[in-house]
Amino acid sequence: MKNLPLIVIVLVIGGGLGYFLGGGNEQAVEQEAVMETSSESTLEAVKAKGYVQCGVSQGLPGFSNADDNGNWTGIDVDLCRGVAAAVFGDADKVRFTPLSAKQRFTALSSGEIDILSRNTTWTMTRDTQLGLNFAGVNYYDGQGMMVPSGLGVTSATELDGANICTNTGTTTELNITDYFRANNMSFELVAFEKADEVVAAYDAGRCDVYTTDRSGLAAQRTKLTNPDAHVVLPEIISKEPLGPVVRQGDDQWFNIVRWSLNAMINAEELGVTQSNVDSMMGSDNPSIKRLLGEEGNFGEELGLSNDWAANLIKAVGNYGESYDAHVTPLGLARGVNALWSDGGILYAAPIR
Numbered sequence: 001m002k003n004l005p006l007i008v009i010v011l012v013i014g015g016g017l018g019y020f021l022g023g024g025n026e027q028a029v030e031q032e033a034v035m036e037t038s039s040e041s042t043l044e045a046v047k048a049k050g051y052v053q054c055g056v057s058q059g060l061p062g063f064s065n066a067d068d069n070g071n072w073t074g075i076d077v078d079l080c081r082g083v084a085a086a087v088f089g090d091a092d093k094v095r096f097t098p099l100s101a102k103q104r105f106t107a108l109s110s111g112e113i114d115i116l117s118r119n120t121t122w123t124m125t126r127d128t129q130l131g132l133n134f135a136g137v138n139y140y141d142g143q144g145m146m147v148p149s150g151l152g153v154t155s156a157t158e159l160d161g162a163n164i165c166t167n168t169g170t171t172t173e174l175n176i177t178d179y180f181r182a183n184n185m186s187f188e189l190v191a192f193e194k195a196d197e198v199v200a201a202y203d204a205g206r207c208d209v210y211t212t213d214r215s216g217l218a219a220q221r222t223k224l225t226n227p228d229a230h231v232v233l234p235e236i237i238s239k240e241p242l243g244p245v246v247r248q249g250d251d252q253w254f255n256i257v258r259w260s261l262n263a264m265i266n267a268e269e270l271g272v273t274q275s276n277v278d279s280m281m282g283s284d285n286p287s288i289k290r291l292l293g294e295e296g297n298f299g300e301e302l303g304l305s306n307d308w309a310a311n312l313i314k315a316v317g318n319y320g321e322s323y324d325a326h327v328t329p330l331g332l333a334r335g336v337n338a339l340w341s342d343g344g345i346l347y348a349a350p351i352r
Ligand SMILES: N[C@@H](CCC(=O)N[C@@H](CS)C(=O)NCC(=O)O)C(=O)O
Pocket: 057, 058, 059, 060, 099, 100, 101, 119, 120, 121, 167, 169, 170, 171, 172, 193, 194, 195, 196, 212, 213, 216, 217, 220, 240, 242
């Protein structure tokens, strides 16, 4: 522990100081985010530069992850590529900015990025105090904890006094503090800005526990020396609705991002896929006709062309296709992220 070169925050629950530090940390980061106003709309600016600038993680398999050639993949990446396809008819007209949790909101407020699509939890503070808006939810998650199987721990309630590794600038820090406090347990938080530092510290045995969103645990686990030697505990200690974020004050851009996500979810519900979208153009189903721009003026009302959603689906597929391509390989079943019609809670407003 004493050799750790990075930020080490020791929180002893029971003394209110730990709670204050844990809560204050994220707030301080978020207060750095200052809204920048500009007379040019985001859509105009995006069209003028010729691409969408999308803020993503620094590497989280399933959500946003770059290969050795710098090709980004994941459901958060598909959302950005989908918006690029909706705007330009070309999903490659997008550039990615890798951001730590701590940097992400400032990057959006300052105009460095057009969309933040980075496993970001929609909370009231973030929505109401940062000059930002959440355009929807593309993954319903919850916070979990992972421990080395060798510890013999089967429940989070056995973790009194544990060392816990996590990321700074996250909801994770706040929730873990709440959880230990509520259960009258003490713990020591070992927090790093970079996710890979968290993985390395946990892998090296510096912490008993790794806590983050459950999807993040599944993703980061693949980076451990021996992934099978770790178990995810059954407790889900928070709600983490993850979704894309835009600057407040530009309703058109907000709508473009919101409806791009809705189009992916509605396409799945309507059975429109990347491979059948062309033949679906001839469908008699009015919902499909509206989605694909065969009927109505839905794209133009957004400031785009009427084939916006058809282009998006051709480029990245529907929500289920994107999920299957990127999240299913992590071993995460659809669960609550199934469509409402399949027993889940994904329910996109209709295009009409
Ligand atoms: N959803 C939470 C946690 C987000 C978060 O930053 N998680 C870490 C751990 S999974 C992460 O994204 N790591 C990847 C990275 O920093 O690039 C939040 O919005 O605060």
